[in-house]
Amino acid sequence: MEKLKVSKRLLVILAIVFVVMLSSSIFVTRYFTLKTVGLVSENYLTVIEQPKHIENFNNPFSSFLDDEKAEFIILNCKNFRVNPITVVSILEKENPTLDCKATSEPNDNGTRDLGLFQLNDKSLFEKGGFVDMWWPKDFGDFNPDNWKHSAYLAIKYVQDLQKTFGENNIFFIAAAYNAGTTRAYNEWLQVENAEKLPKRTRVDYAPSVKNNFNKWFNIINS
Numbered sequence: 001m002e003k004l005k006v007s008k009r010l011l012v013i014l015a016i017v018f019v020v021m022l023s024s025s026i027f028v029t030r031y032f033t034l035k036t037v038g039l040v041s042e043n044y045l046t047v048i049e050q051p052k053h054i055e056n057f058n059n060p061f062s063s064f065l066d067d068e069k070a071e072f073i074i075l076n077c078k079n080f081r082v083n084p085i086t087v088v089s090i091l092e093k094e095n096p097t098l099d100c101k102a103t104s105e106p107n108d109n110g111t112r113d114l115g116l117f118q119l120n121d122k123s124l125f126e127k128g129g130f131v132d133m134w135w136p137k138d139f140g141d142f143n144p145d146n147w148k149h150s151a152y153l154a155i156k157y158v159q160d161l162q163k164t165f166g167e168n169n170i171f172f173i174a175a176a177y178n179a180g181t182t183r184a185y186n187e188w189l190q191v192e193n194a195e196k197l198p199k200r201t202r203v204d205y206a207p208s209v210k211n212n213f214n215k216w217f218n219i220i221n222s
Contacts, residue, residue, distance in 0.1 A: 134153055
């Protein structure tokens with residue numbers, strides 16, 4: 001009987017040790033996962049500015065981006081299998097002055113575009129929007145004025161657009177980023193007929209992004 005009691009105590013102790021070890025493992029794994037994207041919420045000690053670096057980093061976008069922004073964008077693009085040239089080409093069109101707290105004039109539908117990547121406020125915060133879909137709760141509250149927050153969601157958005165239109169379809173990725181995925185997708189289905197896209201998107205925005213892409217591609221590969 002005494003041996004049975006000891007065995008039960010031992011099993012309880014082993015179970016407690018196992019739970020503690022498992023919890024610690026999950027914590028550590030999640031912590032370092034968050035660190036890889038440069039975002040650690042208050043629940044995970046502190047906000048890490050840039051915890052992971054590319055060894056001997058040579059900024060391919062140095063004429064436009066400082067090293068910190070370029071490295072952060074490239075690391076996250078690599079993590080999500082997104083072409084960083086596409087992301088930077090869109091950013092250059094959206095926010096050439098890199099104003100992290102930029103707020104656009106009202107759009108035709110009354111919405112505004114916010115932050116470094118000029119993400120639409122309705123697309124960000126509506127139910128089922130970008131924050132709901134792609135912003136991990138572990139990161140804390142989304143702040144459109146935080147350039148890392150803006151970059152993270154913009155990259156996730158471009159990842160989604162690449163899946164829809166194909167990585168190399170820069171015109172329609174840019175058109176969707178500017179005019180909305182639904183409008184761009186409907187036109188793309190029409191044998192890539194862009195005539196019904198908003199004129200500014202069709203004539204100015206998407207061609208400009210495509211020109212930016214070609215410019216950066218040639219610089220990087222020269």
